[in-house]
Amino acid sequence: MALIVQKYGGTSVGSIERIRNVAERVAKFKMLGHQVVVVVSAMSGETNRLIGLAKEIQKEPDPRELDVLVSTGEQVTIALLAMALKDLGLKAKSYTGSQVRILTDDAHTKARILAIDEENMRRDLDSGHVVVVAGFQGVDEKGNITTLGRGGSDTTGVALAAALKADECQIYTDVDGVYTTDPRIVPEARKLETITFEEMLELASLGSKVLQIRSVEFAGKYKVKLRVLSSFQEEGEGTLITFEEDTMEQPIISGIAFNRDEAKLTILGVPDKPGVAGLILAPIADANIDVDMIVQNVGHDGTTDFSFTVHRNEFKKAMDVLNGVKTEIGARQVTGDDKIAKVSIVGVGMRTHAGIASKMFKALAAENINIQMISTSEIKISVVVEDKYMELAVRALHQAFELDKAPAA
Amino acid sequence: MALIVQKYGGTSVGSIERIRNVAERVAKFKMLGHQVVVVVSAMSGETNRLIGLAKEIQKEPDPRELDVLVSTGEQVTIALLAMALKDLGLKAKSYTGSQVRILTDDAHTKARILAIDEENMRRDLDSGHVVVVAGFQGVDEKGNITTLGRGGSDTTGVALAAALKADECQIYTDVDGVYTTDPRIVPEARKLETITFEEMLELASLGSKVLQIRSVEFAGKYKVKLRVLSSFQEEGEGTLITFEEDTMEQPIISGIAFNRDEAKLTILGVPDKPGVAGLILAPIADANIDVDMIVQNVGHDGTTDFSFTVHRNEFKKAMDVLNGVKTEIGARQVTGDDKIAKVSIVGVGMRTHAGIASKMFKALAAENINIQMISTSEIKISVVVEDKYMELAVRALHQAFELDKAPAA
Known part of the structure; x- marks a missing residue:
């Protein structure tokens, strides 16, 4: 019983x-x-x-x-x-x-x-x-x-x-x-x-x-x-x-998730000095806007570009906040795009397997899909791509990782 | 306040x-x-x-x-x-x-x-x-x-x-x-x-x-x-x-109530001896049927007739119960009628005024409405009449007691 x-x-x-x-x-x-x-x-x-x-x-x-x-x-x-x-x-x-x-x-x-x-x-x-x-x-x-x-x-x-x-x-x-x-x-x-x-x-x-x-x-x-x-x-x-987790039976990738719920914001020409990320995100947090992916690249010429994603419903609000703080932090320009999609591969198996990311990027490149942002955790890799490529990206990745085949027991 | x-x-x-x-x-x-x-x-x-x-x-x-x-x-x-x-x-x-x-x-x-x-x-x-x-x-x-x-x-x-x-x-x-x-x-x-x-x-x-x-x-x-x-x-x-209650201002009759929710049952030729009403009503109560009016007339030739009303929805059930106990109590016959209406005049003023009942009965008689049952309390008189006369009875009584006129203050 x-x-x-x-x-x-x-x-x-x-x-x-x-x-x-x-x-x-x-x-x-x-x-x-x-x-x-x-x-x-x-x-x-x-x-x-x-x-x-x-x-x-x-x-x-x-x-x-x-x-x-x-x-x-x-x-x-x-x-x-x-x-x-x-x-x-x-x-x-x-x-x-x-x-x-x-x-x-x-x-x-x-x-x-x-x-x-x-x-x-x-x-x-x-x-x-x-x-x-x-x-x-x-x-x-x-x-x-x-x-x-x-x-x-x-x-x-x-x-x-x-x-x-x-x-x-x-x-x-x-x-x-x-x-x-x-x-x-x-x-x-x-x-x-x-x-x-x-x-x-x-x-x-x-x-x-x-x-x-x-x-x-x-x-x-x-x-x-x-x-x-x-x-x-x-x-x-x-x-x-x-x-x-039984890695013997564990497939490398278990599944592919995706959504169109997000929008991307970028603040360009930000002075590349300590604390600048906090200066950008603090007013966003104060406005009760949740941030998902955050990407900051290495700077050049003393400035850097800073991107993050928010829920699409809060895109306008977030743009207004960023435009408000632009001058204060000495940034050059604020751009935004709500025609994006996020596609992620998920699997505990990737912990013990190298080369998963490059396999993912190659599969997308083979379909001419440009990657706009990348974010990774121990068991997932997420990429932001142009909205219209979402389904194509999901299919390409499903095939590349052979998810239609049951893993060997 | x-x-x-x-x-x-x-x-x-x-x-x-x-x-x-x-x-x-x-x-x-x-x-x-x-x-x-x-x-x-x-x-x-x-x-x-x-x-x-x-x-x-x-x-x-x-x-x-x-x-x-x-x-x-x-x-x-x-x-x-x-x-x-x-x-x-x-x-x-x-x-x-x-x-x-x-x-x-x-x-x-x-x-x-x-x-x-x-x-x-x-x-x-x-x-x-x-x-x-x-x-x-x-x-x-x-x-x-x-x-x-x-x-x-x-x-x-x-x-x-x-x-x-x-x-x-x-x-x-x-x-x-x-x-x-x-x-x-x-x-x-x-x-x-x-x-x-x-x-x-x-x-x-x-x-x-x-x-x-x-x-x-x-x-x-x-x-x-x-x-x-x-x-x-x-x-x-x-x-x-x-x-x-201010009898100075109190009208004799305050209002007239009526309903078509009831049915009448009569058990004829019941031996006229003590306890017979209880013998009839006990099985009705056991069947969870609520009784409203109860009328028993003076007997003759050692027998009497006993009538009561129940909700119309329980008419059939009550008839079955009565037919079940008929022989036991030595009654002659059970009759029933669910085409009845009850009309009542209500007023605390009737406590101090005589002749209200006779005025009511006269008003009904003037319209050729036959009274089948009568039941009274200190402040109301109810009569059972044939269903089809209900509206006529209400109108006749409303006029007889001049209820359209406000009482003298």
Whole structure:
């Protein structure tokens, strides 16, 4: 007998029919003798509908009240799923975030989980109940309803698995696992049976939409065994996210991530002296703009060029900030480009293999794709290229690293 | 400065536009220096939509989960109204039933309020907030969400007014007060400026849809000053429900109530001996059927006839029960009729005036309306007539007692 936490996203519970399907899947695990905790999101579309209502009233809805509002989405789903489970003859009980209680800080709309009271859930599990918990929501110390931000239901699932010391946390989604890259771009993309936690973290943060990054961090911190599965397929083991690195079986590159969410800013002719990077980035940080890649080349003639990327939504704001500080730091010019894409290869195997970067750059050069920026970590290499080359770059790299072929066992 | 509790029903908050209107009305009271607690229902149609979803899953939805589900309706409204108030520049804070905390028993879907913790609301009111509370819902001792049953938002309003010792509880609805009878049936029906608590209780229980009966009982018990007003009219004092009876100004009859919700059952040729009424009604009570009017006439030839009314929905069930016990109690025959209507005249003035009943019966006889059953209390007289005569009976009585004319002050 195992204790399993299963999380179903909005698409998986998007209709009465689908809620019934989830109930049947849960019932199967129950029949096998497992204890099951189910975490659900709001029915697909519901959160957006509620936010739409709020915005009809306030252009920038009050965060506390927005949480009161949108948390009703998951509350509807837990009740309906508990009913569907009972209709199958199972014992089931629903819990809102406050009822569990999932204690969070008071940062409305992006709260962080501080503690989980597992006593009530444990008692219900021991008496044979399926425990159904609302994802995405919690409660602060004063009893105010909070939400964890988009994708927060994954985090709820992992946090519950950690608190209950569950044997596995299964994230059901509309894909059947983690792929070497997006199959819509590379039809030969291959489903991975396992991926390391570190690789998953890089893939999640680099734009792979399968798992919300905070949930992966959480799983890493508390060593929760995480599995991504399809809620629409009966069979399949999905992809297991592992903590062990077995370099014997480890492919050099596990996957290719990409996104078009960023924009690039460059400040030209900056005096090449200590502290100048800080002078440039401090006002950016003060404006609450997150910076991703940062590149500074060796200087010449006493000046240097400094580039970084920000989220595309903050491009204009960042340009305004840079133009404001240009004179102050004695720079020549500020340029920017929001027609860029970032493509990254990820793999723990590259730690022990040389020449990965040059293989990557050669593959891109062979397609005449110019590299604008490069940034590396121990297990990934990211490049910025012109927007329109993104798909071509991903395909070229997928082929160059032979990701369509399963690694030798 | 007064402390006012205002309750707005589903129609009054049925759209974003109407929620804005409610916020503006609340703002006016705030500007006058009053402290305001607002109780709201779910947006009109929402509760039925949610129940519809539940019934798609379970024919008889699990009561605990149904409460989790439908309580989201008011939760949406409190958040939206709090936003609308903030948009007007007011301080506002929403509370669910659990957050207040409105403690109830654990009778899901028809819970009763046991206690209200007013500390948090008091603190918010003192710091200048409008307090917005979800009607219809509470929480039991174990933290389960409960609901008070249909119309429960009125009860929440009155209960909060009692707990906070509010100066007035204003019930905003789609009518502008309590009328002598339904203006759709009698165009001359007149709005009452005041009505006594006892009369209101009779009118509410007899089918007048203005106020939910439990809220009136609650108001009576805790001496809450209650006022019924229109949420769609700017002006008007509505109808005040008073505790004082001033017979000098009191009309003999205050209003006429009526309904078509009942059915009549008669058991003929029952042996006329002590305890027979109990023998008939015990199995009815065992079947959880509520009985309203009961009439037993003097017997003759050692037998008697026994009649009573039940809700029309339970007519068939009650007939089956009676047919089951017929032989046991030695009765001759069971008959039933669900084509009946009940018409009642209500007024504390009839306590001190004789001849009211005969005036009523004469008015009906003048229209050739046959009276099938009669039941009286200190301040009302009810008759059962054939269904099709209901409107005619109401009009005849309204005219006979000159209810279109305001009483002499």
